[in-house]
Amino acid sequence: MRRPVVIGLTGSIGMGKSTVAAMFRRLGVPVYDADAAVRALQGPGGAALGRIEAAFPGVTGVAGLDRAKLGAAVFGAPEKLRVLEGILYPLIAETQARFRRRWRHKRLVVLDVPLLFEKGGWRTVDMTVVASAPARVQRGRVLARPGMTRDKFAGILAQQMGDAEKRARADLVVETGRGRLLTWRTVRALVRELG
Ligand SMILES: CC(C)(COP(=O)(O)OP(=O)(O)OC[C@H]1O[C@@H](n2cnc3c(N)ncnc32)[C@H](O)[C@@H]1O)[C@@H](O)C(=O)NCCC(=O)NCCS
Ligand SMILES: Nc1ncnc2c1ncn2[C@@H]1O[C@H](COP(=O)(O)OP(=O)(O)OP(=O)(O)O)[C@@H](O)[C@H]1O
Secondary structure, three states: OOOOEEEEEEOOOOOOHHHHHHHHHHOOOOEEEHHHHHHHHHOOOOOOHHHHHHHOOOOEEOOEEOHHHHHHHHOOOHHHHHHHHHHHHHHHHHHHHHHHHHOOOOOEEEEEOOOOOOOOHHHHOOEEEEEEOOHHHHHHHHHOOOOOOHHHHHHHHHHOOOHHHHHHHOOEEEEOOOOHHHHHHHHHHHHHHHO
């Protein structure tokens, strides 16, 4: 039996990655959501909680992880972020392997991974797809989110590979700044070709 074509989907904050992922799902393509996997590991009863508490005392409780507290501890402290990644990434790799086994009979699957290029996940996929829009569209979307500030946005951008580099590395760029219909048609054409 042929194994599925594996697409790695990524994009910077506010570029429409989640919306593109939802379009793949609507077309019947299984989508692995790396952010959701991280949240499940860190939520109430999550498999990573014990190890996170041991490394960062005081950041977990009955409700799971206090993300803001841990974020304050690790963002801006690269060596601490590496410790957190060392705890989470082997567990994430397991959940991803389970996803791949579960859908091995499919022709096409998508891995939605925010840090696909930054963390090397691109090496394990057949094709990379980057959701992208002009910077002013991205900015407008992100600053409209509740709780978002210019400083926070700048801080997040500074931590991510830039959009230009992601676009240059992508096998396919899906434009999300020129209406949903265009985005939908692009995703549908890709699924028809590969699915
Ligand atoms: C530290 C945590 C708890 C903070 O959670 P919080 O909800 O406050 O922030 P959020 O997850 O939305 O991240 C904010 C921004 O930082 C970026 N970011 C998150 N983790 C990392 C990382 N390891 N390296 C670089 N950027 C990161 C995200 O892409 C996002 O743009 C959380 O980010 C975390 O557990 N990170 C480690 C796991 C990871 O690498 N996740 C990335 C995607 S799989
Ligand atoms: N053609 C389009 N494709 C995708 N998103 C679009 C499009 N047109 C408008 N949008 C809007 O842009 C926003 C993009 O948000 P979305 O959550 O998909 O981004 P994201 O890249 O997943 O962001 P984050 O990484 O911050 O979660 C949404 O509010 C969505 O409704």
